Amino acid sequence: MREIKFNHVTFKYPNSQKILIDDQSFTLPTNKWISIVGHNGSGKSTIMRLLNGLLQPNKGQITIDNLVVNEQNLEEVHKLVGMVFQNPENQFVGSTVAEDVAFGLENYNVAPEEMPMIIKQALATVGMTKYENSLISDLSGGQKQRIAIAGVLAVRPQIIVLDEATSMLDPMGRESIMKLLRKLHDDGHYTIIMITHDLNEAELADHVLVLEQGKVLANGITEEVLSNSKLLKELQLAPATGEQIREKLISVGISVPDKYLKTEEMVRWLKQKLN
Numbered sequence: 001m002r003e004i005k006f007n008h009v010t011f012k013y014p015n016s017q018k019i020l021i022d023d024q025s026f027t028l029p030t031n032k033w034i035s036i037v038g039h040n041g042s043g044k045s046t047i048m049r050l051l052n053g054l055l056q057p058n059k060g061q062i063t064i065d066n067l068v069v070n071e072q073n074l075e076e077v078h079k080l081v082g083m084v085f086q087n088p089e090n091q092f093v094g095s096t097v098a099e100d101v102a103f104g105l106e107n108y109n110v111a112p113e114e115m116p117m118i119i120k121q122a123l124a125t126v127g128m129t130k131y132e133n134s135l136i137s138d139l140s141g142g143q144k145q146r147i148a149i150a151g152v153l154a155v156r157p158q159i160i161v162l163d164e165a166t167s168m169l170d171p172m173g174r175e176s177i178m179k180l181l182r183k184l185h186d187d188g189h190y191t192i193i194m195i196t197h198d199l200n201e202a203e204l205a206d207h208v209l210v211l212e213q214g215k216v217l218a219n220g221i222t223e224e225v226l227s228n229s230k231l232l233k234e235l236q237l238a239p240a241t242g243e244q245i246r247e248k249l250i251s252v253g254i255s256v257p258d259k260y261l262k263t264e265e266m267v268r269w270l271k272q273k274l275n
Contacts, residue, residue, distance in 0.1 A: 003030055010057060037199065052081045053069050079157065081159045089144070091151070104155040124271065162228050181204075223259070256269075
C-alpha cells in the first residue's frame with residue numbers, strides 16, 4: 001500500500017444539522033505509525049469509522065491505495081483495516097481468550113485445523129501466550145486490550161486503528177500497550193493509526209494529523225506538527241513532557257537544541273549534559 005486518501009469528504013448523521021467532517025481532503029502515509037490528535041468532538045473517531053467503512057461519507061471519497069472505501073468493498077476493507085476500541089469489552093464475544101481470538105477467523109471462514117496455530121501466533125505477538133485458555137473476565141484492563149489487539153492481528157490486516165485504546169488503562173497498562181505498539185511498528189508490517197489526546201503518546205508516532213471541529217489543522221511529520229507551539233496553545237493541548245522541559249529550560253536562560261526533541265531524546269540530552 002502506498003497511501004490513504006480522503007478526497008473532499010463530508011459527513012453528518014441523518015436528521016442532524018451538525019457536520020462532523022466538513023469537506024476535508026488529506027493524505028496519510030502507510031507502513032507508518034500515525035497519531036490523530038484533537039479534543040473530544042473534533043472528528044477523530046468519525047474519521048476512523050469512515051476509514052473502516054463503519055460510516056459512509058455524505059460526499060467525497062476515501063481510498064486505501066486503489067481500493068475505494070464503500071459499501072460494495074466493505075468485506076475487503078474490513079480485512080484490510082482492523083479496529084481496536086477504547087473499551088475492549090465492547091468487542092469481546094468469547095468467554096475464553098482462545099474463543100475470542102478465533103471469532104474473527106470463523107467470520108472469514110479460516111479452516112478449523114489452521115486456527116490453533118494462528119491463535120498462538122497472535123497471542124505470542126502480544127505477549128499473552130500463557131493466557132490462551134484463561135477466562136477474559138479474569139484479565140486486567142491492559143491484558144484485555146492486548147487480547148483485543150490479538151483478535152485484530154489474527155485476521156492479518158494491514159492497518160490497525162486504535163480509538164483511544166489506552167484511555168481506560170492505569171499507567172502500567174498504558175505503558176505496556178505503548179511498548180506493544182512500538183514493537184508492532186518496528187516489525188514494519190503494519191500501518192498503525194492511534195487516536196489520542198495525549199501528546200506524550202502522539203509524539204511516539206512518525207506522523208501526526210490534528211483535527212478540530214471536523215477540519216484538519218495540521219498533517220505532517222511528528223516533529224514538525226508538534227513543534228508548532230502556537231497551534232497547540234490555540235487548541236489548549238499540553239505539549240509532551242520533553243517539550244515542556246525544553247520550554248522551562250529556555251525560560252531560565254539555559255541553551256537547548258533549537259529543534260523539537262521527543263521526550264526520550266530530551267532525557268538523553270539531559271543525561272549527556274549532566275555527565
